[in-house]
Amino acid sequence: MHPDTWQPASDVHDFLARAGDFLRSRPALHSIPLTVTEGLVSRGPGAYGDGEPVFGVLERAGEVGATYFRTPPNRLSLTPLGPDEADALAAHLAGRGHVLPGVGAERETAAAFASAWQRRTGVTPVLHERQRLYRLGTLTPPEPYPEGRSRVAGAQDRELLMRWYAGFVADINGFGHTDPGDWADTRIANGRVTLWETPDGTPVSMAGVTAMVAGQIRMAPVYTPEHLRGRGYAGAAAVAASRAALATGAAEVLLFTDLANPTSNGLYQRIGYRPVADFAVYAFQDTERDR
Structure with missing residues (x-):
C-alpha cells in the first residue's frame, strides 16, 4: 500500500x-x-x-x-x-x-x-x-438576565420541538437535516434539549446538545422564534444548556455559529465562548x- x-x-x-x-x-x-x-x-x-x-x-x-x-x-x-x-x-x-x-x-x-x-x-x-467553532471558557451569564427559568424538554413538548427545529432549519437554509419528529424524539428520550420559559411557564427558546463523546459536547441548535428575539432568551437557554453540559462532566463544550450573524457571535463570546477555528x-x- x-x-x-x-x-x-x-x-x-x-x-x-x-x-x-x-x-x-x-x-x-x-x-x-x-x-x-x-x-x-x-x-x-x-x-x-x-x-x-x-x-x-x-x-x-x-x-x-x-x-x-x-x-x-x-x-x-x-x-x-x-x-x-x-x-x-x-x-x-x-x-x-x-x-x-x-x-x-x-x-x-x-x-x-x-x-x-x-x-x-x-x-x-x-x-x-x-x-x-467556539469552545466554552468561563461561563458568564448575560446581563441583563431575563426573568424565567430553564427546564429539560419532555414528551409534552414534542410538537413544539418539531416546529422549532423546522424553523431553525429554515432559518439556516439547511438541507438534508433529520426528520423533525425523529429529532425531537431522540432528544426528548435523552434529555438533550433545554427550554427557557417565562415566569408564567411559556417556552420561549431552546438549546439542544449532542451526546458526550471523547469528553466533548456540542450545543446545537439554539433557537428562538423570530417574534421573541432580542429579549435575552437565547442567551439564557444557552447558559442553562452549557451549565448542564458541564455538570455531566464534559471537558469541552463547543458550538458552531454562522459568521454572517454578528448578533449570535457576540452573544456567545459574552457568555464565555472563545474561537477555536473557522469552517x-x-x-x-x-x-x-x-x-
Missing part, C-alpha cells in the same frame, strides 16, 4: 476501529465526525439521512492522518487536509463515482477540496456558509445539468 493512500471503510464500525483514536486525539476539531458516528452506532444507519453512510481514511505510513464521511443526502465532511491531500481525495471519490451535494470542513480544507472537486468533475462550488460549507452545482 502506498504510504499516503485514501481507503474506504466498509461501515461505521470499521471506520471507528481504524480512525477512532485519531478522531479522539483532537475532539474539538473532530466534533462533527465524533458525534455523527456516535449517533450511527447508537441509532443505526438512518440516524442522519436516508442513504448508506460513506466513510474513508487517509493512511500515512500506516497511521490515520485524516478522514472523510458522508451520510446521504448530507454533504461530505472532512477533517483538516492539505491541498495535495484534498486533490487526492477528490480523485479517489470521483473515481468511485460519488456525486456530492457539497462539503463542510475547516476553512482552508473546504476551499481546497471544493477547488479540487471542480477540477475533477466540472461542478461549480458556491460558498454556502462561513462558520466559527466553511460549499454547495456544488452541476452547471451542465442545470442549464
Whole structure:
C-alpha cells in the first residue's frame, strides 16, 4: 500500500476501529465526525439521512492522518487536509463515482477540496456558509438576565420541538437535516434539549446538545422564534444548556455559529465562548445539468 493512500471503510464500525483514536486525539476539531458516528452506532444507519453512510481514511505510513464521511443526502465532511491531500481525495471519490451535494470542513480544507472537486468533475462550488467553532471558557451569564427559568424538554413538548427545529432549519437554509419528529424524539428520550420559559411557564427558546463523546459536547441548535428575539432568551437557554453540559462532566463544550450573524457571535463570546477555528460549507452545482 502506498504510504499516503485514501481507503474506504466498509461501515461505521470499521471506520471507528481504524480512525477512532485519531478522531479522539483532537475532539474539538473532530466534533462533527465524533458525534455523527456516535449517533450511527447508537441509532443505526438512518440516524442522519436516508442513504448508506460513506466513510474513508487517509493512511500515512500506516497511521490515520485524516478522514472523510458522508451520510446521504448530507454533504461530505472532512477533517483538516492539505491541498495535495484534498486533490487526492477528490480523485479517489470521483473515481468511485460519488456525486456530492457539497462539503463542510475547516476553512482552508473546504476551499481546497471544493477547488479540487471542480477540477475533477466540472461542478461549480458556491460558498454556502462561513462558520466559527467556539469552545466554552468561563461561563458568564448575560446581563441583563431575563426573568424565567430553564427546564429539560419532555414528551409534552414534542410538537413544539418539531416546529422549532423546522424553523431553525429554515432559518439556516439547511438541507438534508433529520426528520423533525425523529429529532425531537431522540432528544426528548435523552434529555438533550433545554427550554427557557417565562415566569408564567411559556417556552420561549431552546438549546439542544449532542451526546458526550471523547469528553466533548456540542450545543446545537439554539433557537428562538423570530417574534421573541432580542429579549435575552437565547442567551439564557444557552447558559442553562452549557451549565448542564458541564455538570455531566464534559471537558469541552463547543458550538458552531454562522459568521454572517454578528448578533449570535457576540452573544456567545459574552457568555464565555472563545474561537477555536473557522469552517466553511460549499454547495456544488452541476452547471451542465442545470442549464
